[in-house]
Amino acid sequence: MSKSSIHLKFRNTHQISARIHDTTPKPPSYEKEEASLLVKELRGTFASGRTRSYEWRISQLKALLKLADDNEQQVADALNSDLSKPQLESIVYEIALLKNSCKAALKELKHWMTPEKAKTSITTFPSSAEIVPEPLGVVLVISAWNYPFLLSLDPIIGAIAAGNAVVLKPSEIAPATSSLLAKLVGEYMDGSFIRVVEGAVAETSALLEQKWDKIFYTGNGRVGRIVMAAAAKHLTPVLLELGGKSPVVVDSDINLQVATRRIIAGKWCCNNGQACISPDYIITTKAYAPKLVDALKNELGTFYGKNPLESKDLSRVVNSNHFARLTKLLDEDKVSGKIIHGGERDESKLRIAPTILLDVPRDSLIMTEEIFGPLLPIITVEKLEESFDIINSGTKPLAAYLFTNNKKLKERFVMSVTAGGLVVNDTTLHLAVDTLPFGGVGESGVGAYHGKFSFDAFSHKKAVLYRSFIGDAAVRYPPYTNGKVGLLKALMGGGVLDIIRALFGLSKV
């Protein structure tokens, strides 16, 4: 037994929770034993049943809303420290989206919690049935660095709305936001049921060894596989919010200026392309590409000026690892000559200018890996229809976008392109519509959330059938006779004539 685990024997659970909320520097690793004690403690408090009440859920949703309301500037400052995220993007895409999500849950919770009546059939007559949502128990939320405030707390709205106890593990790659989250959640939320554990791989691994009732993970597919493998050991269900290469198909019969601005809004105005549903690449026709490129250059000039590396309206690349990853994509031999706009970089400030590349080879790294940064390749085709096959030949993206006025093309896009979500004539906005499920398919994720889908993601839908003592049919009990078999077959088949025949002994067995 290690020295630290011997020390752990003398810690009580109260001390452990104090360490979890504490923002002073932590010991280097979060031990498996601590993780185990934390889950044990939360299982104990969850068993009290308090989280099941409507009142507790509402009080925690209100507390979360107040947390976001009271600390807007602190959150924006932390995001600026982690990513140089522009204030507007922090206020709108992290804080306002979270508040809206909270308000929707507060408004709809009663309705979401109400059991849903279900139809019954003649097979169980007389009976009634309902579907009762119940909390799963103690759940783990592991979040990513790119929208570190929203992606940490939005899943928690679903978890507490559904009545669960929850542990949040924010991303260590956004350390200022991570420690602010630990502090604020400790101050505002009910610590008997809602905890934050800060840390990196060691801490996440210690948490992943525990048995949870659901694991909600946001991040890349490589770690997604680690999460799913760890969950499989305990048969724990997972919700995986992953990424992918989200394409934009651009037709020629469009309002080019509006389309261009909306592509830029989804790419560089979303954390400088470090967003899971940012446009990853464009497909357009050879004939139309020059017009589109000119429009993109014009609008980028208007938005970010002559020296975008100095623009305060662009986030920086999160860290030097990601900077190296992105420059590797740009510096590949068959790609570096394809830059037609931007390409400037400043390693000391972790900045890369908005960069457009034309006709990069389809087997280049930039076209085979998720870009997740300010680089936008354009590939060209003879006929736009070819683009749907190109998209479907890759792994299933998290989002796909089409700009067109052509009704038939829209229909074909919706019917034939598989992606987590589609948007026609805009980018990324489906994320803000909480009546739509948000999630991936195939390699871009498992499951979905937002609005009611978040509540459902953290609920078990319990099937309940009610019967009384009347209508007790001898036909289901031994001794089994041919007549009973015939009648039961007819009853289960549901045909009235067959039932009548069976009752008169006229049916074939």
Ligand code: NAD
């Ligand atoms: P990240 O590096 O912050 O990692 C995410 C989480 O995984 C962190 O909490 C981290 O501690 C944990 N982690 C990392 N390595 C681990 C390991 N070996 N074992 C256990 N846990 C580990 O974030 P990231 O993965 O760089 O995020 C970017 C990716 O996430 C992109 O692919 C992006 O598309 C995707 N993403 C998806 C969504 C979505 O909603 N679908 C949102 C944001 C990001």
